[in-house]
Amino acid sequence: MKKIIHLIAAARPNFMKIAPLYHALSLETWAIPVIVHTGQHYDENMFASFFKDLNLPKPHISLGIGSGTHAEQTGRVMIAYEKTLMEARPDLVVVVGDVNSTVACTLAAVKLGIKVAHLEAGLRSGDRSMPEEINRVITDAVADYLWTPSPDGDENLLREGISAKKITRVGNIMIDSLVMMTPAIREEKEAKKKGLPPGKYGVVTLHRPSNVDDESKLMALADTLKRVSEKIPMVFPVHPRTENKLKEYCIWDQLINTPNMTFLEPLSYKSFMSLVFDCRLVITDSGGLQEETSFLRIPCFTLRPNTERPVTVIEGTNILTTADRLLDDISNINAKAINVNKKIHLWDGRAAERVVKNIKCLLDIRLASTEGSLG
Missing domain, CATH: 3.40.50.2000 (Glycogen Phosphorylase B;)
Structure with a gap:
């Protein structure tokens, strides 16, 4: 039975992060990737061009939230996405980045017992005056699986008391898009x-x-x-x-x-x-x-x-x-010494491959123990 995987996006950088994963999952016979656009940031002309550039289909699910204060956006996304989840539960929810929709969809899903993976987990500026920092910390605290881009992400999560079993370093998904x-x-x-x-x-x-x-x-x-x-x-x-x-x-x-x-x-x-x-x-x-x-x-x-x-x-x-x-x-x-030949580890355009491999592993583990549902 194919597994339904929600890919959450709200703003242009989010689509950059889900595009490689969407394409990688689309090649798998066991996966059905579903693009969920919360509508936190939306301009029809801009996104039509963006989808074309990234060779993405139109979002399969559009929540149409629109602008508002941080609390308004977060609350509206939670309410709208919860209704979507209650109508049809996915096997896994993948959130990316650090926008309000990231934390909102995470909270909506985990409260319904649906597994959530955070792509680009563990990033920290140390500046709690940034709304994005709050979103990162909360998302990583409650998500089930944390996919990090670099060693500092692992270190931040471990320092915050998160189990190493939840953490997998997959590399930088933005470089995949590039x-x-x-x-x-x-x-x-x-x-x-x-x-x-x-x-x-x-x-x-x-x-x-x-x-x-x-x-x-x-x-x-x-x-x-x-x-x-x-x-x-x-x-x-x-x-x-x-x-x-x-x-x-x-x-x-x-x-x-x-x-x-x-x-x-x-x-x-x-x-x-x-x-x-x-x-x-x-x-x-x-x-x-x-x-x-x-x-x-x-x-x-x-x-x-x-x-x-x-x-x-x-x-x-x-x-x-x-x-x-x-x-x-x-x-x-x-x-300034800039080594033009130096490459950052796992920033190689293959992060999506590693994510898919990890998802498959997680699904296989769940299949062996609970007859097939991550939820």
Whole structure:
């Protein structure tokens, strides 16, 4: 009897994480992967393009939750997903990342006695002011199976008292998507379309509330970016939240007239990563880009005081910085030892294979003892 496996996604990074696993499970005769989109973040045009890029079908289940406060989103997802689970129980629920839907679907499932696996478990920034950190801690505390991307994930979970039997290191699933998409990304040639010389420009992304919601901090970042552009041309695909704040604080008009800065609307994954592939450096506050640039061996300057991905700093190309230090850090880039030949262990594009193998093992164990249901 085939096993139904729910893959939970709420935002664009989630789809990046479930895509390789969906494709790997689709090749298995015993599995029926079901994409559940909570609708926490949704734009029909954007997602149509995203699904096409990742070769994903439309979500099999759409909860249509929409925006709201953290409590509103979490509560609505729990209520809606619980109804889905009560109508038809899957054999396993796989949650990814650290958004509100991740913890909400985990709680809904475990309260009904349905097994939950957390893909990208064990990440910790140590900063409880980040809503994502709360989501990570709670999800890992109650999920049944924890799939980690790197040794620090294992160590964090063990330190929190979680049994080693629950933990399996599978590697970084985001790198699977990047490897899977590389041929299509290279075909985009986005730098050439924009008239940018390969290896001689930088890419900027900013969206975190801690950076863009504070007027003085955003003004300082804008001033620093203008000065960076005097040294190297910058390309800035502007997140809607960031653009709204730049306009609200009357920074937008002066910033868009900055020489050597090219402003773009949000890009598809393929187009954006095409820019990254050919750039000299990245300035960001994103989580995923810290991983992708480390895999690509491209210097990444992360505008955050901490990171839940410390392996990107220790073994990758990531540098934590601030608006005050950014210019100096960029100036010192050639003095920093970045081993372009070094690869982070298990960041090899085969994490989905290891996850599928682990699921099969778990199912086989359950089949031997309880006649076939993980639930």
